[in-house]
Amino acid sequence: MSNDFYRTSILPYAAVIIKICRAYTASQEDFEDYYQEVCLQIWRSRANFRGQCSWSTWVYRVALNVCLTLLRRKKSKGHTYFSSDALPDVVTVENGAFADEQLNQLYVAVRHLSEVDRALILLYLEEKSYGEIAEVLGTNVNNIGVRINRIKERLKKIINERFN
Incomplete structure (x- = not known):
């Protein structure tokens, strides 16, 4: 991967990639592996970008698909990953990416x-429009608002139960 491609096509979207990777990992090691794999797959798939959506939407789709693939691969290999009953309340803190306690609580929640609801709320937190969210997730724009409200209520409940 060239430095120019990384600097112009990935680095401007690093914050989005980081958020997606954090939502699907709970340790610094996994986070770094996922981030690296996302960047590699963006570079490898760059020729497939046809301009039918914005580059940021393309990056989001690739990042989300890579994280979901890695998560499923871990599960299928028998690695213990999170079930909703046994999620850790803390994440490994080795650098600034996991240092904000309130942000860590949000990521734990x-x-x-579900994998789809995680993707949906991350897009919402990125301030994507309902149309953009529907485009990335390949779903109907009509039910996005209702789903977001339900997810927000679930997140409030989870945070209140686990951290208050």
Whole structure:
């Protein structure tokens, strides 16, 4: 991967990639592996970008698909990953990416959601429009608002139960 491609096509979207990777990992090691794999897959798939959506939507789709694939691969290999009953209340803190306690609590709560609901709420937190969210997730725009409200209520309940 060239430095120019990384600097112009990935680095401007690093915050989005980081958020997606954090939502699907609970340790610094896994986070770094996922982030690296996402960047590699964006580079590998760059020729498949046809301009039918924005580059940021493309990056989001690739990042989400890579994280879901890695998560499923871990599960299928018998690695113990989170079930909604046994999620950790803390994440490994080795650098600034996991240092904000309130943000960590939000990510712990987000990990209690289904894979699709995680993706949906992350897009919402990125301030994507309902149309953009529907486009990334390949769903109907009509039910996005209702689902977001239900997810927000579930997150409030999870945070209140686990941290208050």
